[in-house]
Amino acid sequence: MHGTRIAALGHYQPSGVLTNEDLAGMVDTSDEWITSRVGIRTRHIAGPEEPVDELAAHAGAKALATAGITPADIDLVVVATSTAIDRSPSTAARVAARLGMPGPAVLDLNVVCAGFTHALATADHTLRAGAATRALVIGADKMTQIADWTDRTTCVLVGDGAGAAVVETCAPGEEPGIGPVLWGSVPEMGHAVRIEGTPPVFAQEGQSVYRWATTRLPPLARQACERAGVAPADLAAVVLHQANLRIIEPLSERIGAVNAVVARDVVDSGNTSAASIPLAFAKLVERGEIPSGAPVLLFGFGGNLSYGGQVVRCP
Template sequence: MKLRSVVRGCGSYLPPKMVPNADLEGIVETSDEWIVQRTGIRARHIAAEGETTSTLGLAAAKAALADAGMSADDIDLIVCATSTPDHTFPSTATMIQAGLGMHHGAAFDVQAVCTGFVYAVAVADKFLATGSARRALVIGAETFSRILDWTDRTTCVLFGDGAGAIVLEAQEGQGTSADRGVLTTQLRSDGRYRDKLYVDGGPGSTGTTGHLRMEGRDVFRFAVGMVTDVVEAAFEATGTSAQELSWFVPHQANKRIIDASADKLGIAREKVVVTVDRHGNTSAASIPLALDVARKDGRIMDGDLVMLEAIGGGFTWGSALIRW
């Protein structure tokens, strides 16, 4: 017997303000055609004044708990993935904990940029698989609109705000790939590529928040090149294959990256969940947002084999293979 981290519920939250590409034409030199052709993005959601990463994350957490039929009393761990915390400290996770009225357990943030949710799943899984916790809220929440340079058309058109969450519960399995739950996680990083995707500020360097900076062509090349490693490692660890996958849920950064990655891995495009067109790149929130969409519309069903994959600034990259 082996303890597995089984998904019991999922939820999401998007700010009400939706910004189509046409609205950006009055801010920077761009067009709907230019954005769609290069990224596949048609719209994104932007947090309103008074909305923060923790308020978005709290709404997603409540939705996930409701979907699981649970309350905050049932949770003993919160792991929140974010690169845009409300404050330098305390952590966004503890603010969500307080918002849930939860006064027990542990809550902390994980920062791996766009790979953050995969890292957070891996961390929570280790707690549950070792018996250190019973149930965990794993959240990805971002307000990237707050760190964008709105005069830089190469970046400001790409990102949006939002949050997604899942509830994981430790359950006994047989230790095979037929078990429900997280079957394996594969994490990687390489700090040599810092200058390809970063924020040019921080409390320990400039004392400012800074803005996102990116070398788009290099990020595209590395994203497609690096994804193979962690996905194939997940297949090898579990004795599964691309043909057995029910769904591939990659980080929603760019439709061209998603398509190229699926093709390289031999994953049929009809098995790929794509939400970048309506959400933009929501960094650590993108995978749980996509999961919630695919679960709610009936695509992801109990027993499905689901591959999560992401790459983010650092560089960081990783995968998680889950039997739903």
């Protein structure tokens, strides 16, 4: 059993942009109210003709191009999403069809905002077990289609987008590039973040989520670092779920990643749920803010209340 690594990343955001000023004309809010509470200034919005699998396919295509491989080189597609309206075909199956893949295993995971880290761990375990050789792992969500545009506490948060990673097995003797996952949930608090109803609508208990994220998650994130044998002070970057800048900043500080670049993509992209971690990570790499091979903590949290994280090596 060989370890695995991230070979390349890709991201995609639709061209439509919704500013805080735009939202102030739709609901009782203001730029000052939004930025002071959640730190978001803009978010990208997909149109009605842009389904979530299209967002995912764009990000996946970019990751494949960056890795220098073809769709036929992928034998597993895992998509993390909570906004797939149709039950079948799965989002992963539609992504494989859009990209012209000849016959990969395809599956969706719905772990909401912790979806990408769960999907990455699933691909890592599958490749280590020899059931696949190269995977395309995608986090994609179209949160604007489930937003309650009359609720100023939640509609100001959401954006649309996708991020993707090509995952492959390491060569014999090569140090694994994806560390052990730490994952779990708090089922009795699952109601704190919800996508329920017909049609489904996003709602949350913001104060409960804030307290949980800023107090309960730091020791769990440090434990993910311990499992990888990396001290928080040695991290080159921390990429948390981009939920809210007022959660990201104190959580990063309490983890102890004093020398790390902290992803703050939420300011420009809003909360894109399962897309947020790969989207923010891909942007940092594209801008050259993380050296190749450097350790990066990925840590997702949100609906269920689920959490999941691992230390990876920057491609």
